[in-house]
Amino acid sequence: MPRPRLAFILVTIFLDMAGFGMVAPLLPLYVQRHAGGALLAGALGSVYAVMQVLGAPVIGSFADRHGRRPVLVTCLLGSFAAYLGVAFAGSMAALFAAVAIGGLAGGSFATAQAYIADGSGPSDRTRWLGLAGAAVGLGVAAGPLLGGFLGAHGLRIPAFAASGIALGNALFGFFAIRDFHAPGPLTADRQNLRINPVRGIIDVFRRPELRPFLLTLAALNLSFSGLPSTFPLFSQSRFGWTPSSNGVFFTFIGACAVLTQGFLVGRIAPRAGEARLAAVGAAMAMVMFPLAAIAAAGWMLYPILGVLAIGTSFGIPSLMSLVAHNSPEGGLGRVMGGVQSVLSACMIAGPALAGAAHQTLGPPAPYWMGAGLAAAAFTIISVSRRRRVKVSA
Numbered sequence: 001m002p003r004p005r006l007a008f009i010l011v012t013i014f015l016d017m018a019g020f021g022m023v024a025p026l027l028p029l030y031v032q033r034h035a036g037g038a039l040l041a042g043a044l045g046s047v048y049a050v051m052q053v054l055g056a057p058v059i060g061s062f063a064d065r066h067g068r069r070p071v072l073v074t075c076l077l078g079s080f081a082a083y084l085g086v087a088f089a090g091s092m093a094a095l096f097a098a099v100a101i102g103g104l105a106g107g108s109f110a111t112a113q114a115y116i117a118d119g120s121g122p123s124d125r126t127r128w129l130g131l132a133g134a135a136v137g138l139g140v141a142a143g144p145l146l147g148g149f150l151g152a153h154g155l156r157i158p159a160f161a162a163s164g165i166a167l168g169n170a171l172f173g174f175f176a177i178r179d180f181h182a183p184g185p186l187t188a189d190r191q192n193l194r195i196n197p198v199r200g201i202i203d204v205f206r207r208p209e210l211r212p213f214l215l216t217l218a219a220l221n222l223s224f225s226g227l228p229s230t231f232p233l234f235s236q237s238r239f240g241w242t243p244s245s246n247g248v249f250f251t252f253i254g255a256c257a258v259l260t261q262g263f264l265v266g267r268i269a270p271r272a273g274e275a276r277l278a279a280v281g282a283a284m285a286m287v288m289f290p291l292a293a294i295a296a297a298g299w300m301l302y303p304i305l306g307v308l309a310i311g312t313s314f315g316i317p318s319l320m321s322l323v324a325h326n327s328p329e330g331g332l333g334r335v336m337g338g339v340q341s342v343l344s345a346c347m348i349a350g351p352a353l354a355g356a357a358h359q360t361l362g363p364p365a366p367y368w369m370g371a372g373l374a375a376a377a378f379t380i381i382s383v384s385r386r387r388r389v390k391v392s393a
Contacts, residue, residue: 006119006128008176012072013112014135014142015169019079019162020106021143023086024048026151026158027099033155034092044099051103052344057201059107060114060337067179068115068333071108076170078105080163087159109136110340114333117324118180125324126274127266130317134262141254204338209326212384214342216278216377217319221346223285223373224312226354226366234363239298249301256306260313274318274325275385281318282378284311289371293364315377 028041063071078101085098113132120128147158205211228250235241235249269277288308295301320339327335357365 005177005180006116008172009112009115010131010135012076012169012173012177013109013132014139015165016076016079016108017136017139018143018146019083019139019165019169020102021140022147022150022158022162022165023083023143025144026147026155027086029151029155030086030089030095031092034089034095040092044096046348047096048099048103048106049344049348051100052106053341053348055104056107056110056340056344057204057334057337059104060110060333060335060340063111063114063333063337064331068111068118069173069177069179071111071333072115072177073170073173075105075108075111076166076173078102080166080170083159083163083166087156087163107337107340110336111333113320113340114324114336115177115180117321117327117332117336122325123270124266126269126277126317126321129320129324130261130265130269130313133313133317134258137254137258137261141251141258201338201341204335204342207326207328207335210323210335212380213319213322213326214339216282216381216384217316217323217339218342218346219373219377219380220282220285220312220315220319221343222350222353223289223370223377224308225347225350226352226357227370229351230354230358230363230366233358234366235298235301237363238295239301241298245298249305252302253305253309256309257313260310261317264310265314265317268314269318269321274321275381278315278318278322279378279381279385281311281313281315282374282381284308284314285374286371286378289367289374293367293371319381 024045027044031041031044059071059075082098082102082105085101086095089095089098113129116128116132117125146161150157150161205214231249232241232243232246235246241249265277272280285308288304288311291304292301292308295304323335323339324332353369354366357369
């Protein structure tokens, strides 16, 4: 039965993200141990993101050729080694190497999504991909809480705990997870193993049946990826919010996203269709961004950005389902890897664009920029629906 195996992979995703969340917030303190400053701490985060961009298409391509399970287990073992490397790093060079390995292993999320797409049908694929997003959100929320508690007893302890979680997860995957489809004979796409990650990303964009969904995903992710880095500055200058006020707010936004992806998307998508739901999500973002920019009181940000979080949580799983639905036979892993690389690149570019807009044009500027990007996303997905690309409208 596919359901138990899909549930197993959700547990794998949650534990993987919880392990990452335990260590990532403490990386600046690991840098500090080696007499590094904020610049090196920021560079460490960039190395992780760049390795995800480069690694995801290659990992996805290997998963197409050799199966999802062996690749997932190998990546989890890579995370195990990376966290141990962080704990035992005796120099900045060793710390950077450990984080680079962790970023490369983190490209496995695309393979987990491909595994979910393998085991779910068109009617429930969006639901399971939404649950995967909810598992990510829960892991990202739980990890820092546990990491902060353990870190109070020693800076290395969270890294040791994360490595133990990764090793246990790898063993769990080895013994409990089975692929839905054997790799079988090599199709043209499966033969096309992409070791060059840049070429893998370009190949995904070259497919006309995928291009509108990828562009919509990129626009939506760019629209909100810069907000976490600039929102504290915006809320402080406009409403005098404190760090604790921002913490409560981000918890609320995370809860909106997790509840939407975990419970609402799976119920609405079969009735509305993925393409229509993605368009609705983009429209919600397009309307909410300007309202956030002109909000007259701090309390208004809760309903406004809460609706924005719901809208993006409608859009992302629906678009990922459409990508899976339109992927070539035997090439789903490579496609998902290319998508993850695009999204990771957006997570790198988004904060830089939002920061530049905030500094040069003022605190509301990132929200007007987000409105423009959301409008572009809405236009692209709406046009693709009218052209009746192979979608569930």
